[in-house]
Amino acid sequence: MIRLKLRYLAHVSMVTGILQEFHETRATSLKTLLDELNQRYHGFRDLFIHSEGGGINLNAMVFYQPPGKIPAPMIDLNSPLQDGATLTFW
């Protein structure tokens, strides 16, 4: 299990109803995390994954910040996740 801090901005917070949360997960990649969050927040995955191409939507952003580092955009769904990281979704 890893522990992540998840932050939701603007329209994404409308789907989640909260601005941020800590989340314990067995997800090892962004893709599996999105699947997991979709179980909790219906429609979450569709905000980020293109329905036809299957990649990250070009009008969506996931910022990934490993502990102690400056955040950077995640553009690969198979990117691994590290314990203690912060992900910002918009």
Add this chain to the structure above:
Amino acid sequence: MIRDNKVQTILRVDLSLGKTRLETLPEEWTAKYIGCRGVHSRLLFDEVPPKADPFGPDNILYIGTGPLEGTPIGMGRLSVACKSPRGTVAEGSCGGFFGPELRRAGIDYIAVSGKADRPVYLWLHDGEAEIRDARHLWGRKVNETDALLREELSDPDVQFRYIGPAGENLVHSSPIFGNRDNSGGRAGCGEVMGSKKLKAIAVRGSGGIRVADYEGFLKAYRNFHRRVAVATSRDVWTPIWGAYGAPVIVRVFNDQGGIMTRNAQEMHWDEEKCNRVSAEPYLEKYVTRAKACFCCPLPACKKQHAIRSGPFEGFRGGNLWAAIPSIFGPLLDNDDLELIIVMAGMCNQYGLDVFHVAYTLAWAMECFEKGIFTQADTDGLDLRFGCPDKAGLVELIRKIALREGFGDLLARGCAGASKIVGKGSEKFALVVKGQELEGIAHRNSYMVALGVAVSEVGPDHTRWYPPHPGHPALLKNEDLASLGVHLDLAKASQGRNPEEKGKVLRWFTMSRAIVESLPSCVFLVRDTLGFDLHPWHDLFQAVTGIQMDYAEFIRAGERVMNLDRAFLVREGFRRADDRPPFRMANEDVPDFGFPKLDAAIFDRMLDDYYQANGWSLKTSIPRQSKLEELGLGDVSRDLEKCGMEVEP
């Protein structure tokens, strides 16, 4: 009257003589400078004499729009321009509805020269112009002026531009307002309008705008719309802009060490405080309705709001745009969103520039905490960061606009006030060319640092918006090369890598000059519209009927850039003035580990930018060969006549 869009008109108003006359501009100007900001750059260079007193009768205030205004692409954009009281170009753009109304009245530009001997306002209706007495409006706030004029002219569709008490009192950096909460021309256009004793301009028109190629326009507009609409745009900012507006960026920038906290002594704010002032609680608790500029497809910028309870109960206003939560929040270490709303609203009502007020307050707070000011200096106000005396701060904003007590010192802006106060306070006055910064940080983004430093109007991110070059998956270097943009986008996108910054900034500045000259809104430069200007080119051709080469269309933007630089250097500004504020160049960022902006790195970026532009590396004066290439040989000769060293 139905307007075509090839020939543009200008209403000359001489307030000293009390005379007006309508003229047409040379037809070739529409291809050469397009319109709006571009035409203003040409007029400013040609008509405002070198070294003219900014508050004298020779300074000319231009208010105008361009050939695409009045069509859905114009977005209500309007440019206001004059020589700034700081000597730079003062040009700014604003939205609303004045621009389309002006064109419907048969006028594209208004050039106001001279000075009235008493307060006046201009009433323009279908090509007719009257100079009317405005003594009953002088001293009135922006919202009061709007209501009084609306009642006086008995027409709900009249559009206005006006100044508040701050402009009348020549308060530093005052802009011109419209629709109560929209402002433009923060480099002092409101001050200059006040110096001319011109309180307001009212316009009503009943004409129409005819596009030259209707089918072509529809096709081009649909293509444009696909790139900016929430459902189809390939841009990470479009959904945010569409629903929440830009204030949400306070949370994004904070993660990147990009939030100027406590007068930029730190670059990261407490996360919970950030959450409290961001767009989400604003939308949930305070927004009463959406409001958009003319035909805007992303109506999120100008929401109306009201405070329903608490000490500021009943305060109403609007337009809490991008930078406001940053500059009235972390910059002052203030996490009370209601105080942010009220401070910004007070600035709007009194006609003040929010950046001037926020940065000057932050400077004064740092002076207070360092013992340079005591409560004896501040009219008894506890001016610590964190804003312990909220009512006192709100009152101080009123005093700045009316130049009362301690407010009179702050009415001079950071640079002016720190010059008087001294004691080292100049080192934390966050200004470039005498003008306060905006909300975007420097030490984590070299493009921002360069863009703010070189701007001919002082800090103004709309000259090269956005500060992030683009989604890496959307554009490849070879795509850019096919568009005539030769740069490495990956390097250009790296915040703290100096490589490619000169080139990317040049392209952004040149292309935004085109968008603002059409005019349209730079905040709609989404998707690939910032690099691929073909959609804008198609729209220009369809509306005006002027067929021109794509490369020539791009050159129009380059002309505008060069005219602005020529104006600036003719007023005596040189390379040494294109510098970031002292703090950014001399102090490391403690919490994120970003070092200060190293002078050698900055100079390298500056060299790259001047080189790309064809400007002298030594002086920043445009080279003769560049001006000749752009068909601006007369500008080169004029600079030489003024005794300037124009390199071949």
